[in-house]
Amino acid sequence: MRKVSAAQFQYAKLTPIWLLMTIFQCFSSPQYFAPLPDRHPFPMNKFIDSARRLVEDGTLLPSEIIDPGLIAEEDLLRVHTREYVHSIGNGNYYGLTKRKLGLPWSPELNIRSRTAAAGTMRATEAAAQYGISCNLAGGTHHAFPDHGEGYCVFNDIAIAVKKLHLSAPATKVLIVDLDAHQGNGTHFILGKEERVFTFSMHVGVNYPSQKIPGTEDIELERYVQGDTYLEKLQETLPHILAQFEPDRVFYIAGVDVHKDDRFGQMSLTTTDMAQRDSFVISSARKQKLPLVVVYGGGYNRHAQVTTELHCQTVRIAKQHSN
Ligand SMILES: [Zn+2]
Numbered sequence: 001m002r003k004v005s006a007a008q009f010q011y012a013k014l015t016p017i018w019l020l021m022t023i024f025q026c027f028s029s030p031q032y033f034a035p036l037p038d039r040h041p042f043p044m045n046k047f048i049d050s051a052r053r054l055v056e057d058g059t060l061l062p063s064e065i066i067d068p069g070l071i072a073e074e075d076l077l078r079v080h081t082r083e084y085v086h087s088i089g090n091g092n093y094y095g096l097t098k099r100k101l102g103l104p105w106s107p108e109l110n111i112r113s114r115t116a117a118a119g120t121m122r123a124t125e126a127a128a129q130y131g132i133s134c135n136l137a138g139g140t141h142h143a144f145p146d147h148g149e150g151y152c153v154f155n156d157i158a159i160a161v162k163k164l165h166l167s168a169p170a171t172k173v174l175i176v177d178l179d180a181h182q183g184n185g186t187h188f189i190l191g192k193e194e195r196v197f198t199f200s201m202h203v204g205v206n207y208p209s210q211k212i213p214g215t216e217d218i219e220l221e222r223y224v225q226g227d228t229y230l231e232k233l234q235e236t237l238p239h240i241l242a243q244f245e246p247d248r249v250f251y252i253a254g255v256d257v258h259k260d261d262r263f264g265q266m267s268l269t270t271t272d273m274a275q276r277d278s279f280v281i282s283s284a285r286k287q288k289l290p291l292v293v294v295y296g297g298g299y300n301r302h303a304q305v306t307t308e309l310h311c312q313t314v315r316i317a318k319q320h321s322n
Helices: 016-021 046-056 082-090 096-100 107-130 156-167 184-190 226-244 270-286 303-319
Strands: 025-027 132-135 173-177 196-203 216-220 248-252 291-294
Touching: 025 107, 046 303, 082 107, 107 132, 107 156, 107 248, 107 291, 132 270, 132 303, 156 173, 156 184, 156 248, 156 291, 173 184, 173 226, 184 196, 196 226, 216 226, 226 270, 248 270, 270 291, 270 303, 291 303
Parallel strands: 025 132, 132 291, 173 196, 173 248, 196 216, 248 291
Antiparallel strands: none
16 A cells, blocks of 8 residues: 655644635645555545645645535535445445446545545635635546546535535536546536536547537547647637636646646647646636636656646646735
8 A cells, every 4th residue: 555644734724814814725635645556547645745845835835725624415415326425435336436436445535535525615615705716636527426437536516516506596607627538427417507617628539438518528639739739728718708707617727638648648748738727727817707726637657747737737826816
């Protein structure tokens, strides 16, 4: 089993006065980790490592990283079936989860999944208050109501959107999903929802083999270059913002679009990805749309590059905070 040392900084235990002073809130937790067998392809360490690095390099103050705690079961049950939620709680995987999740069960996996989903929900509240917020995890867009797929246990954005619509039913939500893979689970859950627009740019011939249509899907050639990718993004996103007129934006800043990723099959450079993140984040911020940024996938041949690319996204988000 792979081991990770405990985070060497304190997650914020915020008093109300600190909450008032903290205008860029990111969510992370020592529980954003579950043990995996040696040589498992999922880079589980990236969540805690990126949080630590962002503090060490001065991007974030320790007080800007907040532990979201565990999500309430009722929040999960707005999206997921009771049977599925309980199977993740007790480890009795069944049906498609057994074949498609790709993560072995452990008590820590259950806690991790519930904490990371809470992070996106809390970031949604923080974005409403402060304009922009990051969950240093999330973007688990392959999770379906009754099963997990592709390393995704609970669909954090769908959960956050359902919760948001409880208190503000008229809210129009745009999900910009720039992970290299299509968010089939999110499309299944929210596809018929008129208040939600899903925009995805992904590789056409890649996982998931069976795509589920979203509102606007751009299927790219394998190993697409950065200039072609950025051109498509820059011509499409402004139209969507102008025509749909969202009230909120969620951005899955998947880093598996990098040229050295093992699964993404795209050819973007680190610089291309900085341009991508800056374009999406500044487009939302210029219109003063509350924006939630989440990680999505990343499986670089060099594990530290995955972590660094997620950090790059958060640094750009920080630059666009108030
Ligand atoms: Zn992906």
